[in-house]
Amino acid sequence: MATSDTSPTSRALLALAELQASPGTTAAGLAAALGVSERAARRYVAILRESGVPVTSVRGPYGGYRVGRGVRLPPLVFGPDEALGLVMAVLDGHHDVRDRADPVGSALDKLLRALPERVAAQAAVVRRSTATAPDRAAARPDPVVTTALVQACADHRPVRVRYRAESGHEWDADVDAWSVVVRHGRWYLVCRRHDGDAVRTYRVDRVLTVLTLPGTAAPAPDVDPVVLLEEHLAQGWEHDVDVLIEAAYEDVARRLPTALGRLEPVGPATTRLVATTSNPVWYAQQLAVVPVPFRVVGGPEMRACVRDVGARLVAAVDDV
Known part of the structure; x- marks a missing residue:
């Protein structure tokens, strides 16, 4: 915890953080953590006491400093x-x-x-x-990576991210960081890729590293970040999706989650769903619950997965 800041106030706050993290630490231990002499460490404890922080001390081999309890709560110092x-x-x-x-x-x-x-x-x-039942669909991102991305969004800075897709494939992308959005227990970065000028959404838990680049990020569009996320969740992935749905555009838009892709009216009773996905098996399962007839016209991986899901559903009732 040693720091180059020699301000007595900042040193005293660092001393408080160390006492909160390690109750019972001695003057020698506190001095070592702060990179100062024992005399200086005792002086910082005195500053805390003068400020109303209830720091108590116990003598003996098992003694040391502790932040006591009282009517006036001590300030908390979080890393x-x-x-x-x-x-x-x-x-x-x-x-x-x-x-x-x-x-x-x-x-x-x-x-x-x-x-x-x-x-x-x-x-x-x-x-x-108490015990929590974890959401198996949720993924916890690295706090260090998340901090870097949130800071880049706040500072309007471009970044280079190292990303690992669900398939295990890794690549680098230079992007303008716009916002970090939490949706259904998952964290996403909404950004604009420099190559191709396309809006992209990346799972933060799959971002391996973040490098801040020089310059200023291009401004984000004047759209709610959640809406922007849902509009682009199904874009920029490895496998194409092209589906014709036998229903009017308004009906499909009302029934289908916006995150599945972009809808285009083809005729009064036909709508095209265009998207990409990194997981065609999962996408085929989502299509299986569409309550109207549809036909997969594009994406060889998508067609194969829909065919497989359909065969399994048929086989489930063949012997009934």
Whole structure:
């Protein structure tokens, strides 16, 4: 935790963060963590006490400094990973708060230590005794990658992302980062690719690395980021989809999720669905629930997968 900032206030706050993270640390341990002398470490503890932070000390081989409990709660000092972890936990609800190695678990430790004893005891019981049923469809992105992408969006900066598709294929893409959107437990980057000037959506949990590039990102269109995400979820992937649906455009638009692709009216009773997908098997399963007749006219992988899904459905009732 050593820092080049020599301000007594900033050092005192760093000392507070260390005491919150390691209750019972000694003056020597605190000095080592801050990269200062023991005398300086004691001075920072004194600054905290003068500011009203209840830092207690216990002598002896098992003694050390602790942030005590009181009517006035001490300020909490969160690291960047913990702060982002708490935000992500609120947004997706899929973090294991009982895991103290997780940034969310670490931040929750600090919150519990700051609460009055009776309230903290009740919260700790809930933490120990509750269990979450994880959403298997959700995927937790790397907080470091997520931070870099969110920062690039906020700063209007272009980035180079290393991406791994569902098939395992990896590639680099230079993009203008526009927004990060959470949809149904999954995190997406909405951006514009530099090659081809096309809007793309990338799963943040599949982004391996982020490199901020010089310059300024092209401005995002004046559209709700969620709407922009859903309009482009089915674009830019490996396998083509071209389907003719025997229903009027208005009926299909009302029944079909916008994330499946772009709809085009062909006639008064026919609508074309155009898209791409990285998982034609999954896409074929989505088409199986379309409640009107349709015909797959494009995409060899898509046609093969629809044929396979249809054969399995027919085989399920052949012997009845």
